[in-house]
Amino acid sequence: MESDQAxxxxxxxxxxxxxxxxxxxxxxxxxxxSICGFLGRNGAGKTTxxxxxxxxxxxxxxxxxxxxxxxxxxxxxxxxxxxxxxxAEVKEFYPFMTVRRMIDFTRAFYPQWQSQWEQxxxxxxxxxxxxxxxxxxxxxxSKLALLLAFSRGADLLILDEPTxxxxxxxxxxxxxxxxxxxxxxxxxxxxxxQLNEVEQVCDRVCLIDQGRTILETDLDELxxxxxxxxxxxxxxxxxxxxxxxEAKGLKVRGRxxxxxxxxxxxxxxxxxxxxxxxxxxxxPVSLKEIFLETVGGRS
Amino acid sequence: xxxxxxxxxxxxxxxxxxxxxxHAIESGALRPGEQLPTIRSLAEDLVTNPNTVAKAYRExxxxxxxxLRQGIGAFVRANSPAAGQAEAIQKAHRLLAxxxxxxxxxxxxDAAMRRVFEAELTQDREVPEEVTNRR
Numbered sequence: 001m002e003s004d005q006a007x008x009x010x011x012x013x014x015x016x017x018x019x020x021x022x023x024x025x026x027x028x029x030x031x032x033x034s035i036c037g038f039l040g041r042n043g044a045g046k047t048t049x050x051x052x053x054x055x056x057x058x059x060x061x062x063x064x065x066x067x068x069x070x071x072x073x074x075x076x077x078x079x080x081x082x083x084x085x086x087x088a089e090v091k092e093f094y095p096f097m098t099v100r101r102m103i104d105f106t107r108a109f110y111p112q113w114q115s116q117w118e119q120x121x122x123x124x125x126x127x128x129x130x131x132x133x134x135x136x137x138x139x140x141x142s143k144l145a146l147l148l149a150f151s152r153g154a155d156l157l158i159l160d161e162p163t164x165x166x167x168x169x170x171x172x173x174x175x176x177x178x179x180x181x182x183x184x185x186x187x188x189x190x191x192x193x194q195l196n197e198v199e200q201v202c203d204r205v206c207l208i209d210q211g212r213t214i215l216e217t218d219l220d221e222l223x224x225x226x227x228x229x230x231x232x233x234x235x236x237x238x239x240x241x242x243x244x245x246e247a248k249g250l251k252v253r254g255r256x257x258x259x260x261x262x263x264x265x266x267x268x269x270x271x272x273x274x275x276x277x278x279x280x281x282x283x284p285v286s287l288k289e290i291f292l293e294t295v296g297g298r299s
Numbered sequence: 300x301x302x303x304x305x306x307x308x309x310x311x312x313x314x315x316x317x318x319x320x321x322h323a324i325e326s327g328a329l330r331p332g333e334q335l336p337t338i339r340s341l342a343e344d345l346v347t348n349p350n351t352v353a354k355a356y357r358e359x360x361x362x363x364x365x366x367l368r369q370g371i372g373a374f375v376r377a378n379s380p381a382a383g384q385a386e387a388i389q390k391a392h393r394l395l396a397x398x399x400x401x402x403x404x405x406x407x408x409d410a411a412m413r414r415v416f417e418a419e420l421t422q423d424r425e426v427p428e429e430v431t432n433r434r
Contacts, residue, residue: 033349033350034348034350035348035350172346175346176343176346179342179343179346179347179348179349180343182342182348182349182350183338183339183342183343183349196306196307199306199307200304200306200312200346200347201346201347201348202348203348203350203351203354219311219312220311220312220313220314220351220354221311223309223310223311224311224314227421281414281418281421282418282421283309283417283418283421284308284309284310284421285309286307286308286309287307288307289309
C-alpha cells in the first residue's frame, strides 16, 4: 500500500560537530501522507538532522533516502530538492528584494508552482508585498518562507521550526494549511517546540534527545499505551515498592505516588494492591507530560 | 452536527471523534442513513490530520456504527448499535442521578466525583488489541 511506504527514512545517522556527537545514531521513517512532528530539546540534534536530510551536511556514518533517492548522493540530491519544500531554521532572503519580488523570483525556478497556494498564503498571512525582505519581522519572515515552500508543489515538506515568531492567529492558519496539504496527499515533517500544535495535527511523532531517537510512533498509539498511575497507600508509600517497574517520572508525595507507565498496568495494579494500596487510578497523559518525563529529567 | 476536539486531553484524537460520532447518533443528532462529513472537510473543520479522521471512520466502521461506501462517503448504518439508545440514555441519567446523590452524601466534591467517574471509565476505555494492530 502506498500509504504505508516511507517517503523518508534514515538509519543510524551520525554527525560529530567539534567535540559533540550532535546526531548519534538516529532512525526515522516518515510514511507517505503523514504529518510527523519532530521533537526534542534545544541542542537535541534536530537542525543538524534536517541539514543532513537536505544534503546541506554530510553524515559521518549512516544514511537514508527520500523518495528512494540516497540523501548522501550528490547527484540524487538534486532530484530530492525538486520534490521537497524546505523551510530552514534561519529564514533569510535577499534583503534588498521586496516580498513581491522574492515570490516572483522563486516562482521562476519551479514549473510545478501552485498559484492557488501562493494566493491562499498571501491572503491568510496578510503579507506586505512591497516591503523589503531585509526589514521583515521574525514572524513575517516565517510566513514568507512558508508561502515559498507551500507554493512549490512539493510532495514532501521539511520545516524547521516553521511557527517560530508566529502569533496565535498565524499559527492556527499554519495548522489549517498543513491539514489541507496532507489532504492533498503531501507529507509533512516539521520540528517544533509547540507540543499543543503537534498534538493537534500530527499523526506521527519522532522525539529525539542527545542525537538519538527516543520515541518514534503513531501519536494515537502512544496516547493509548502511556498512562499515568496515581497510587495512594494508607500510611506511607512502601520503600522499594516500584523497584524493577518500567516507569518514568516516579514522584512520591506523602502517602501518594505517581508514575508514567508504558504497558504493564495489571502487574503494577497487582503489586500495589498486595502492598495495601487504597486507591489506584490510571489516567491518560498529554504529549507535554510524556515529553517532560521522557527528556526533561536528564542531567 | 458540531464536533470539538481537545488535543491536550491525553485521549487520542481519533478516539474523541469516535466517541463524538457515536454520541451524535445516540442523541439523534445523526440519524441512520445520514451522511457524515467527508474526511477532508472534517479534518479541515477540526484542524486535525486527515489520517486521524480516516482512522476514526475505520474504527466506526469496524464497530458497525457507520458504513464506508467507496468513493461516495460515510453513512450511519441503518442498524447502527448506537442508534435508538435514547431510552437507554434516559435510564443512564436516572442511574447516575442516584449515584451522584449517594456520593454527595459521602461528602465527595464535584471534582472528586469526576475523577472517580473518569477513573472508572478508563478501565474499559482501552482500545482492544486487535483494533490498535489493525491498520
